[in-house]
Amino acid sequence: MSAKSAWDCLQIIRNKxxxxxxxxxxxxxxxxxxxxxxxxxxxxxxxxxGIASFEGKPVTVLAQVKGRNLNENKNTNFAMPHPEGxxxxxxxxxxxxxFKRPIICFIDTPGAFCGIDAEKxxxxxxxxxxxxxxxxxxxxVISVILGEGGSGGALALAVCDRLAMLENAVYSVISPxxxxxxxxxxxxxxxxxxxxxxxxxxxxxxxxxxxxxxxEPIGGAHNSPTxxxxxxxxxxxxxxxxxxxxxxxxxxxxxYHKFRKIGVYGE
Amino acid sequence: xxxxxxxGLVKERWKPTSSETTKEENTEAVKGTAAEITDAPxxxxxxxxxxxxxxxxxxxxxxxxxxxxxxxxQNLWVCPSCNFHSRISAxxxxxxxxxxGTFSEFDKTMTSLNPIEFPGYDEKTAALxxxxxxxxxxxxxxASIHNIxxxxxxxxxxxxxxxxxSVVGEKITRAFEYAEENGLPMVLxxxxxxxxxxxxxxxxxxxxxTSAAAARYSEAGGLFISILTDPTTGGVEASFASLGDIIxxxxxxxxxxxxxxxxxxxxxxxxxxxxxxxxxxxxxGFVDMIVERKAMRKTLRHILRLHGFGGVKNVG
Numbered sequence: 001m002s003a004k005s006a007w008d009c010l011q012i013i014r015n016k017x018x019x020x021x022x023x024x025x026x027x028x029x030x031x032x033x034x035x036x037x038x039x040x041x042x043x044x045x046x047x048x049x050g051i052a053s054f055e056g057k058p059v060t061v062l063a064q065v066k067g068r069n070l071n072e073n074k075n076t077n078f079a080m081p082h083p084e085g086x087x088x089x090x091x092x093x094x095x096x097x098x099f100k101r102p103i104i105c106f107i108d109t110p111g112a113f114c115g116i117d118a119e120k121x122x123x124x125x126x127x128x129x130x131x132x133x134x135x136x137x138x139x140x141v142i143s144v145i146l147g148e149g150g151s152g153g154a155l156a157l158a159v160c161d162r163l164a165m166l167e168n169a170v171y172s173v174i175s176p177x178x179x180x181x182x183x184x185x186x187x188x189x190x191x192x193x194x195x196x197x198x199x200x201x202x203x204x205x206x207x208x209x210x211x212x213x214x215x216e217p218i219g220g221a222h223n224s225p226t227x228x229x230x231x232x233x234x235x236x237x238x239x240x241x242x243x244x245x246x247x248x249x250x251x252x253x254x255x256y257h258k259f260r261k262i263g264v265y266g267e
Numbered sequence: 268x269x270x271x272x273x274x275g276l277v278k279e280r281w282k283p284t285s286s287e288t289t290k291e292e293n294t295e296a297v298k299g300t301a302a303e304i305t306d307a308p309x310x311x312x313x314x315x316x317x318x319x320x321x322x323x324x325x326x327x328x329x330x331x332x333x334x335x336x337x338x339x340x341q342n343l344w345v346c347p348s349c350n351f352h353s354r355i356s357a358x359x360x361x362x363x364x365x366x367x368g369t370f371s372e373f374d375k376t377m378t379s380l381n382p383i384e385f386p387g388y389d390e391k392t393a394a395l396x397x398x399x400x401x402x403x404x405x406x407x408x409x410a411s412i413h414n415i416x417x418x419x420x421x422x423x424x425x426x427x428x429x430x431x432x433s434v435v436g437e438k439i440t441r442a443f444e445y446a447e448e449n450g451l452p453m454v455l456x457x458x459x460x461x462x463x464x465x466x467x468x469x470x471x472x473x474x475x476x477t478s479a480a481a482a483r484y485s486e487a488g489g490l491f492i493s494i495l496t497d498p499t500t501g502g503v504e505a506s507f508a509s510l511g512d513i514i515x516x517x518x519x520x521x522x523x524x525x526x527x528x529x530x531x532x533x534x535x536x537x538x539x540x541x542x543x544x545x546x547x548x549x550x551x552g553f554v555d556m557i558v559e560r561k562a563m564r565k566t567l568r569h570i571l572r573l574h575g576f577g578g579v580k581n582v583g
Contacts, residue, residue, distance in 0.1 A: 112505075114525030114533055119543060122553050124501075124524035128509035131478035136486060151462070152474060152505045152524075159475050173462045173471040173502075178529075182464065197467050198383045207382065209468050259479050260440065262472040263433035264382035267374070 003202060004168070006194035010176070012168040013147040017222040019229075021048070021063040021106045021146060022072075027229035028236070029054055029061065037088060041121065044085030045076045046109070047157075049092040054104065055237060060096035062089045062157055063106035066147065079148075080113035083126035086156050090133050097139045102240055105143040105157040110175060112153030127156045134159035135259070140243040140251060142236055144214065145169040146221075161255050162239040164212035165201040166228070168220055171209065172199040208262060212239075306565035308343055308363040327351050329519060343560045352517035352560050354497050356399070357406045357423035360456055364564060365410035365419065372408040373441060379403055379434050383467040391427070391465075399425050403434035404459070407442040409451070413568050415577035418446040420455040424498070428460035431503055435463075436473025439507060443480035443489075452490040452576055454567065457508040461501020474506035481510045490574045492567065495522050495545065495554065509553070513570060515563075516545035516554045523548075 004012075012018070025032050029052035037043040048063045064081065067073030096103045112123050134141060134156075141160035149158070149171035165171060174182075176194035181187040183196075201213045214231045221228040243251060325339040326332075330349035334342075343363060344353045361370050378396065381388045396402055404426035410419045420442050422429040429435070439455070446453040463470040481491060493511025495504075497520035505524055508514075516522060523543030531538055541547050548554040558566045571577055 112524070114529045116530065116534065116538070116542070119523055119525065119530070120551050122509075122551065124504035125509045125553050127474075127505040127524070128478060128507070131475050131506055132482045132485075132510055135475065135479035135482045151471060152502055155471055155474060159479070171468055171471075173466075173468055174464050179464055196383075196385065197464075199468065204468055207467075207469060209472060256479055256483065259472060259476045262469060262476060263437045264380045264466070264469060265433045265437055266378045266380055267376060 004200065006170060006176070006197070006199050006203075007191045009168045009170055009200050010194060012216075012220040013170065015220060015222050016068075018147060019221050019225040020066040020068055021108060022065065022068070023225045024106070024146070024229050024232060025052070025061065025063070027226060028233050029059070032061065035092060038084040038091055040087060041084040044082050044088060046079050046081040046113070047085035047089055049088055051101075054102075054240075057240075058099070058101045060092055060101055060103045061106070062092060062103060064109040064154075064157065066108050077113060079109045080111060081109065081153060081156075082113050082115075082118050083121040083123050086112075086126040086130050089157065090130055093133060093137055093139075093141075097137050100139060102140040102142060102244070103137075103160075104236055105141065105160060106146055107143060107149050107154045107157050108146040109150050109153050110148055111150035112156070127152045130156035131159050135255065136252060138248050138252065140240065141255075142239045142243070144232060144235065145171055145210075150175060159255075159259070161243045161251060161258070162212070163210045164214050164235050164239075165204060165210050166214050166221060166232075167201055167216040169201055170194075170199040171201075171204050172197055306568065308561050308564060325353065327353075345560055349519070350559070351519045352497060354424045354458065356425055357401060357421040357456075360421045361406070361410065361419075363560070364412070364567075366412060366414065369416075370406075370408055370410040370419070372406060373445065374407065374438050375402065377402055377434050377438060379432055379466070381465075382433070382469050383465075385465040385467070388465040395426050399423065401426060403438070404429040404431070405435045405438050407438045409445075412564055412571070413577060415568065415571050417452040417454050417571065417576070418442050418449075420453075422456060422458040422496075422503075424458045424460075427463065427465075428498075429458045429503075430460050430463035430465075430470070431473050431477075431506075432463035432466040432470045433473065435459075436470075436476050439477045440480040443477075443484045443491075447484045447487050447489055452492065452571055452574065453484065454492045454494065455507065455511075456494045456496055457499045457503055458496045459499060459501065459503035459508075461503060471502070474502045477507040478510060481507050485510075485512070490571075490576075492570060494558075494563070495520060495548075497521055500524065500526065500543075514553070514555050515558050515566070516548060516556075518545055518557050518559060520545050522554070 032052040034050040064079045065076040066079040143160040145165040176190040180189040180193040204210045217224040325334045327346040329351040332348035344355045379392045405422045407420040493514045495516040
């Protein structure tokens with residue numbers, strides 16, 4: 001893998017033909033059944049949940065859904081979840097724990113939605129509860145960042161045992177655009193901000209934030225969704241094999257320490 | 268990146284500044300100020316003016332009324348006209364909230380490094396350490412109210428709007444771990460603009476780290492009282508601050524996930540004044556109660572007692 005700049009990666013993941021989780025689900029899983037709703041408020045289309053068979057074994061799938069055209073994006077709110085999306089994910093995560101099946105999360109969001117209704121229904125609380133729940137969930141959680149890993153809205157599905165990024169994906173505390181407007185009062189300087197923030201997969205690997213980088217075909221995943229899906233499948237397969245070697249206590253201990261050790265400070 | 272070198276640099280800057288000594292003096296002031304055991308907030312008048320400048324009158328950002336500096340600090344930095352609870356330094360918060368001389372600080376010298384080599388970050392944090400006399404945006408330690416001991420964390424918005432980077436995340440995590448090991452309740456005064464952008468993705472991970480620590484502490488049966496002060500927003504509101512067994516807010520303070528301007532930019536309309544206020548959050552079910560600053564000691568004492576801490580014996 002050659003080292004690309006953050007800006008190069010952003011161009012690739014913004015390609016209008018970049019595959020979304022809707023492309024990958026049929027290529028990776030069999031018998032996917034979507035399960036709807038948070039049982040309290042509604043069904044958020046920005047996060048899709050369901051049960052499926054992976055290599056013959058049952059899993060729960062949770063995925064942020066980017067649209068491939070304007071209509072799909074209207075339906076999925078450009079993959080920006082509302083609180084009920086995170087609450088649906090939590091409901092299905094608890095269900096996975098009950099039935100002892102691993103959870104596979106696909107992350108692809110600019111961030112949690114910023115709006116009046118999202119605030120009224122507790123966007124911050126929903127994300128906080130997700131972090132809280134996933135940190136102690138007694139079943140393996142394997143996550144993949146497909147394109148955009150935008151801030152807390154992405155992290156809510158990334159408290160996991162194994163985290164990988166597709167080669168051109170980015171993972172960031174703030175969007176480069178947002179950072180540029182804070183830093184230089186100029187959103188147009190997002191290219192500079194993207195480099196400063198160190199958001200690429202190799203950056204995240206070097207900081208110990210992710211375990212794996214999943215290769216994409218030359219030029220990006222859109223050049224062969226099938227090959228990309230094969231690579232994702234291999235990663236999920238290996239990860240499940242690794243984490244199911246641990247008993248629940250070991251699994252939770254390892255998950256706690258995976259996050260516990262992240263931080264750079266002087267004493 | 269040579270972290271050691273960076274660390275050396277920060278250390279160099281850190282030592283010759285007056286911050287360490289200022290800190291000592293301030294901690295002494297904490298020990299030396301407050302009065303006897305009482306439910307009243309302690310000795311605001313004696314507190315060093317770290318929260319509002321010395322003689323600058325306070326202009327309330329909510330009602331726009333101006334209050335003379337003395338009257339304002341006497342009133343615990345609460346606007347006498349509209350009851351807006353203004354931001355105060357962590358040291359002043361401790362002065363008026365915990366029993367005299369009981370605050371014993373953890374991780375006093377922990378300082379930020381610059382993990383993503385963010386331009387100007389080292390200089391900024393060094394200058395803030397010197398200016399505020401604290402090592403980063405939170406003080407943690409043990410303290411007591413009416414001799415009831417607990418672990419306390421107090422965030423300070425004077426330090427980079429109390430954004431959460433590695434130091435804040437690590438100190439909070441250690442505080443939860445200490446509270447768990449010692450069977451102590453945890454009281455955390457939040458105030459934050461959110462995650463600390465200057466530490467990039469590492470700051471985002473502090474949300475997961477602190478929430479995981481809160482989860483462990485909760486599983487062990489710990490009592491976590493989360494107190495939201497002005498402002499509690501972004502990645503702090505979306506992590507430990509929203510995970511209290513009991514969530515208390517000061518009146519009228521700002522509590523929310525997304526910034527007001529971000530939302531206004533998205534929806535292209537002006538938001539109502541009370542949007543994301545403590546009262547808005549109470550109305551929508553995300554806060555248990557709103558408690559005035561002057562009643563905070565009493566309220567906390569009662570809540571701690573209702574959870575079996577302190578009993579009836581007062582050894583004071």
